[in-house]
Amino acid sequence: MVNDTSKISSAQPISKKEYNKRKFSLARLGCYIVLAILCFLCLFFFYMLLINSTHNNFQIQQGFLPLPGASFMTNFNNLLLNANIPVLSGICNSLIVSACSAVLAIYFSAMCAYGIFAYDFKFKKVAFTLILLIMTMPTQISAVGFVTEMQKIGLMNSLIPLFLPSIAAPVVVFFMKQYLDSNMQMEIVEAARIDGSGEFHTFNSIVIPILKPALAVQAIFTFVTAWNNYFVPALLINSAKKKTLPILIAQLRSADFLRFDMGQVYMLITIAIVPVIIIYLILSKYIVRGVALGGVKG
Numbered sequence: 001m002v003n004d005t006s007k008i009s010s011a012q013p014i015s016k017k018e019y020n021k022r023k024f025s026l027a028r029l030g031c032y033i034v035l036a037i038l039c040f041l042c043l044f045f046f047y048m049l050l051i052n053s054t055h056n057n058f059q060i061q062q063g064f065l066p067l068p069g070a071s072f073m074t075n076f077n078n079l080l081l082n083a084n085i086p087v088l089s090g091i092c093n094s095l096i097v098s099a100c101s102a103v104l105a106i107y108f109s110a111m112c113a114y115g116i117f118a119y120d121f122k123f124k125k126v127a128f129t130l131i132l133l134i135m136t137m138p139t140q141i142s143a144v145g146f147v148t149e150m151q152k153i154g155l156m157n158s159l160i161p162l163f164l165p166s167i168a169a170p171v172v173v174f175f176m177k178q179y180l181d182s183n184m185q186m187e188i189v190e191a192a193r194i195d196g197s198g199e200f201h202t203f204n205s206i207v208i209p210i211l212k213p214a215l216a217v218q219a220i221f222t223f224v225t226a227w228n229n230y231f232v233p234a235l236l237i238n239s240a241k242k243k244t245l246p247i248l249i250a251q252l253r254s255a256d257f258l259r260f261d262m263g264q265v266y267m268l269i270t271i272a273i274v275p276v277i278i279i280y281l282i283l284s285k286y287i288v289r290g291v292a293l294g295g296v297k298g
Contacts, residue, residue: 049273052266060262075263079271082264085248086240087271093159094227094244095275100163101226102219108167110215113176114207118189128177134170139231147235157239162232172218179214180207216286223279227272245272 052060055069079087116128146161155161184207192202208215230246237243243251249272252265 053270056263057261075267079264090245090248097162098223098226101166102223105166105169105172105222106215106218109169109172110176112173117180131170213286216283
């Protein structure tokens with residue numbers, strides 16, 4: 001008998017290209033798994049919020065139920081009929097404050113950033129450094145002085161102090177300045193000046209369109225910040241008709257045991273996040289572009 005040694009097989013080593021391809025595939029699979037877990041963690045709380053808004057107080061206290069209930073309209077009607085929680089006026093107040101804050105912040109911050117970008121003046125670096133320093137100061141530091149000034153000028157129980165300070169938004173100014181450094185050429189401004197364009201016309205007709213992605217991103221951030229703001233409105237607003245949604249949510253949660261209804265709480269929180277989701281969906285296409293370009297200096 002003759003042994004056929006040609007039939008003896010041995011393991012074939014893979015090429016370096018094939019090894020790198022498999023390694024890349026495993027790394028991509030790992031990224032997908034991590035992203036899927038993060039998406040689940042982010043969306044699960046929204047799902048939990050929506051599901052709980054469909055259950056009554058007794059069912060919620062029994063624990064989380066993954067399937068929708070039949071109490072959505074009941075919770076909604078009970079919330080609207082709650083005399084102590086003026087939901088409709090709270091929604092209107094929050095919309096007014098958030099929309100005005102977003103408009104004032106992005107327009108005047110863009111104007112300030114353009115002034116620092118386009119003009120050379122003696123204390124230019126000092127002014128920009130001062131803006132950066134103000135960014136590090138929390139709101140709570142100036143809260144007492146701010147409330148005292150509002151009392152002196154008679155603006156307590158008014159919505160004006162809730163959105164008017166947004167004209168001076170150092171974080172938005174810094175973001176706009178970085179975006180202009182990355183995407184704006186000074187030659188464009190100089191060409192407009194040579195053609196006889198005024199400074200405000202140049203800003204509104206040339207600079208604002210270039211800043212559109214950055215304006216959209218900061219509009220979302222400012223709107224959400226003002227919408228969720230509880231600290232300052234709680235200090236200034238006492239009238240029920242002027243309260244914003246965060247105050248109403250806290251007021252509903254702090255009700256006594258006999259009047260406490262978790263179904264109404266979850267329903268009010270659900271109503272509160274709807275405008276934020278709508279604004280995000282409208283302006284979301286600018287987020288990635290605005291953040292990427294605004295954070296890189298060319």
